[in-house]
Structure formats: C-alpha cells, structure tokens
Amino acid sequence: MKKKPTLLVISHTEHFQLEDGTIVGWPSTVRELDELIPIFERIIHVACFYKGAAPSGMTPYRSSAIKFVRIPPFGGSGIEKFSILLTAPLIVWRVFYWLRVVTHFQFRAPTSMGVYLLPLLTVFTRKPGWFKYAGNWNQENPPLSYAWQRFWLKKIQRRKVTLNGSWYGQPNHCLSFANPCLSDEDRALGARTMASKSFYPPYTLCFIGRIEKAKGVDRIIDSILEKQNQQNIECIHFIGDSPELEQYVAKVKDMPCKVHFHGFQNHQFIYEILKGSHFLLLPSDSEGFPKVVAEGANFGCIPIVSSISSIPFFFSELNAYLWKTDSSFSVLLNRALNDDTDLLKRKANSAYQVAAQFTFEVYRQQIIKRILNVVN
Numbered sequence: 001m002k003k004k005p006t007l008l009v010i011s012h013t014e015h016f017q018l019e020d021g022t023i024v025g026w027p028s029t030v031r032e033l034d035e036l037i038p039i040f041e042r043i044i045h046v047a048c049f050y051k052g053a054a055p056s057g058m059t060p061y062r063s064s065a066i067k068f069v070r071i072p073p074f075g076g077s078g079i080e081k082f083s084i085l086l087t088a089p090l091i092v093w094r095v096f097y098w099l100r101v102v103t104h105f106q107f108r109a110p111t112s113m114g115v116y117l118l119p120l121l122t123v124f125t126r127k128p129g130w131f132k133y134a135g136n137w138n139q140e141n142p143p144l145s146y147a148w149q150r151f152w153l154k155k156i157q158r159r160k161v162t163l164n165g166s167w168y169g170q171p172n173h174c175l176s177f178a179n180p181c182l183s184d185e186d187r188a189l190g191a192r193t194m195a196s197k198s199f200y201p202p203y204t205l206c207f208i209g210r211i212e213k214a215k216g217v218d219r220i221i222d223s224i225l226e227k228q229n230q231q232n233i234e235c236i237h238f239i240g241d242s243p244e245l246e247q248y249v250a251k252v253k254d255m256p257c258k259v260h261f262h263g264f265q266n267h268q269f270i271y272e273i274l275k276g277s278h279f280l281l282l283p284s285d286s287e288g289f290p291k292v293v294a295e296g297a298n299f300g301c302i303p304i305v306s307s308i309s310s311i312p313f314f315f316s317e318l319n320a321y322l323w324k325t326d327s328s329f330s331v332l333l334n335r336a337l338n339d340d341t342d343l344l345k346r347k348a349n350s351a352y353q354v355a356a357q358f359t360f361e362v363y364r365q366q367i368i369k370r371i372l373n374v375v376n
Helices: 027-034 078-086 088-099 114-123 144-156 184-196 217-225 245-251 267-276 291-298 329-338 341-358 360-372
Strands: 006-017 023-025 042-049 066-071 104-109 129-133 160-164 174-177 203-208 233-239 258-263 279-282 302-306 321-323
Touching: 006 027, 006 088, 023 027, 027 042, 027 267, 042 088, 066 088, 078 088, 088 114, 104 114, 114 144, 129 144, 160 360, 174 360, 184 267, 184 291, 184 341, 203 267, 203 291, 217 233, 217 245, 217 329, 233 267, 245 258, 267 291, 279 291, 291 302, 291 341, 302 329, 302 341, 321 329, 341 360
Parallel strands: 006 042, 006 104, 042 066, 104 129, 129 160, 160 174, 203 233, 203 279, 233 258, 279 302, 302 321
Antiparallel strands: 006 023
C-alpha cells in the first residue's frame, strides 16, 4: 500500500492556548485541515500564536495527526509594521526546518510574510507544493504587499496556485477551486432544513463576519432603519466581534425589529442561526470568497451579497440577490423582502444546489487529482 503524503501548511491563522494547555485556532482553517487528514498522514501547521485569552468560538484540532508549530504574530499599523521584519528570521527558520520532514507544502496567501517567503520557497526548495490564494485575485487596488504576492504567484513561480473563482487571463498553473466548508453531514442537515423551510414574512435576517463598516454593517443598519424595509423584518442576527460593538448597539436601539449581537461563535451556533434565517446579508466592500455565503446557501438562507470578487462566479440572480456597489443596497433589500414567496423558495432551493460545490469531499478529490498527482 502506497504511503500517504505529509503536508506542511504555512499560514497567518490565529491560535491561542486555553488554561488546560489545549491549542485552539480560527475555526474555518482548523476544520479545513482536520478534513484533509484522510489524504495526508500528517499535517504540520506553522501559524501565528497569540498570548492572552482565546476569543470565544476558537476551536481545537480534532485529529492528533495535526501538529501546531507557533510563530510570532506580525504586522499591524504604525510602528507595529516593523514586526514583519523583526519576526522574519525566526519564521524563515521554522518554515524551512519543518519543510525537511514533509513531502508537500501549502502556503496560504496573501499575508505579509508572503513578501519574503514566496521568493524563498520558489528558489530554495524543490519540494512539491502549492499556494492557496484566499483573497480577491482580481482586486483593482490591493495593498502593495498583496499586489506583489499576486504578481509573483502569477508571473514568476510555476507551482500550482488555487484561486476562488475563474478569471480572465488566468495562467494554466492557476486553478479554480471552491473554498470548502461543508461536510456530507452538513449537506444532509441542509436537505432536512430545506424540506421544512418556508418563506413568508416577516423574515429573519443574519450577518456573519467582522462587525465593521468595511463588511457593510453600517449599510445594513441604515437600510433597515429606512421605513420601506421595516414591515417585513422580524429580527436580524449579527454574529462577529468588533471593537466598536457598543456604538452599533446604540445605533440600533430604536430599530423596530429585534436585533441580536451574538459576538464570535462556533460553527454549530452559526448553523442554528442559518437554519432559522431567510436571508444572509453581506454587502461588503471587498472579499475573496466568504465561506459563510456557501454555508448559508446550504441551509436555504438566500444570500444578499456584494457582486464582487469570485461571488458572481458561483451565485447569480437565480439563487441570490447580488448588490452592485454603485447602486442602492436599500432598494435591493426592499426588493428581496417583497418578492413572491414561491420565487424565494426557488431561489433557496437553487442556492442549496450551488452549495454542493463547497464540500470537503469535492476539495479532497480536487487536491488528489489536480495537485498531488501533478509533477511540479
């Protein structure tokens, strides 16, 4: 029997330590790596470790075959940006130390350390590997470091790069992958939810992400405060953290519908909210492909989302409401809230079908066929 490969994952994913010594990390990344264990004998994850209390919702790895290797956090604003340079020697040493003991690597971009690690991984190792670009591949005015990393991945190195969506002029070594987030059990739970879900006003809405202006939270609140959008809304859930949470709570105190701020939550809690919601709101300024859109679609939660990045590659007016950033979000929300209930049910059913592309099984098969069996 052929021995399974081993994998080094290099990322800036946040990790913390609980009082009992358990390492916990960002749920979506932790879960994704757990789901790769069927095809990798061992995974070593080199990622950022933060001191202090872990935020609620952080989760431990399920598999003992995953080893976490800590590197210091880096970046920030002002003088904190110098930490990118100060931490570089230790990060380079740890990456190349653990690179010796695996058969493959995956680097998750864009991230500040990619400015120096992408050239080093291109020139100083012949180990097979690939790069996962989770950001907006077609972003018009990205930060300088992101633009540099995209240029390097596209023009200089020739290992495989996985992208969200499909883009004009995409080089052959850049592969379109759906960002995985759903298990077979999740799909079955979604099917049961869809069987009993109906669309009659008043509706339940939800937002999942960072509670900030860039993610469209102000846009959502301002639109719901408009009288034309109030009649058909029963409540709205906001899930996510924010240093400005008190300001948002004050802003919605006179809102006629119920408003719940839940803070950061694990995916079981999020699933319960999605199962009971009719619309997922995400009118953000910039995205790669947010996994929560696929998770919402799996439970018949119709996306009302920005028509940016790779989102229109997967979703259309057949299964979502796509907001063009130069138009009124309030008008689009009003349209969704007043559309025919049978039309909404069809949209939800279509969205559930689209979500089939985002399963971990599809992702594993893509890696086996398009990454592991390809010689660099």
